[in-house]
Amino acid sequence: MTASGATVVYESEVTQVGGQVEAFLGHGLLIFFGAQSPVELHDMSVLHKATLEDDGPRAGDLLQVGSTELEVLAVGPVVRDNLLNLGHLDLKADGRTEPNLPGDVCVRVGDLPLLRVGDHFRITRPGNSREQHT
Template sequence: MTSPATTTVYESVVTQVGEQVEAFLAHGLLIFFADGSPAELHDISVLHTASTAVDGPRPGDTVHVGDTSLEVLAVGDVVGDNLLNLGHLDLKADGRSQAKLPGDVCVRKGDLPLLAVGDTFRITRSAGEEGSP
């Protein structure tokens, strides 16, 4: 649910959580791929099905993973295309203000949540931001 001051640019529901996802969380990394991704990626990824796919994240957006909300600090060059075309996103809790890799979405340092089937993954943007849908 968003307030009138925000718009949802991406929203999906978790359909599967790989066996190795929790180990990656210990290193501040949460990897998403859309359902239908290659089987070799399933163990390390949160699989999801998008219901809204308007845009990828931008700095200043908020990523909502389950009950946790995180401000986007930096976004790599290929993140938008990867998310919209593959459902792929690497969420890194590294506190960086510039993405180290082209596929990184950087948020504050800290714990990322372990998601469960049925949880939501959503990206919201303030309605006043330039380029908002």
């Protein structure tokens, strides 16, 4: 739990940033994969190693991506399983309140940060959200 009463449900550390990640940022997309992902995906992805894997994101959660904090507006139905099993998440700064694709995590329209090795990716759930994922 954090000082604000929020609960950290997922946390990881960036281990590698692919050469094409910055180009995808220009389109409002940041792709995460676990370090064990296929080599073909490394160039377009932020690779990370989880240190806490209790749950995936839900609408209303906060994502801390490096030093940037973003509110989750919408989450596709396969996001939780993809993140917990593969370390995979597609973060889209499209402002949508309904995901376009089943693997989308939507946040406000705006710039997404270019991450560096050692940065953290964290999902926190506000303290008033006690329900369990079913």
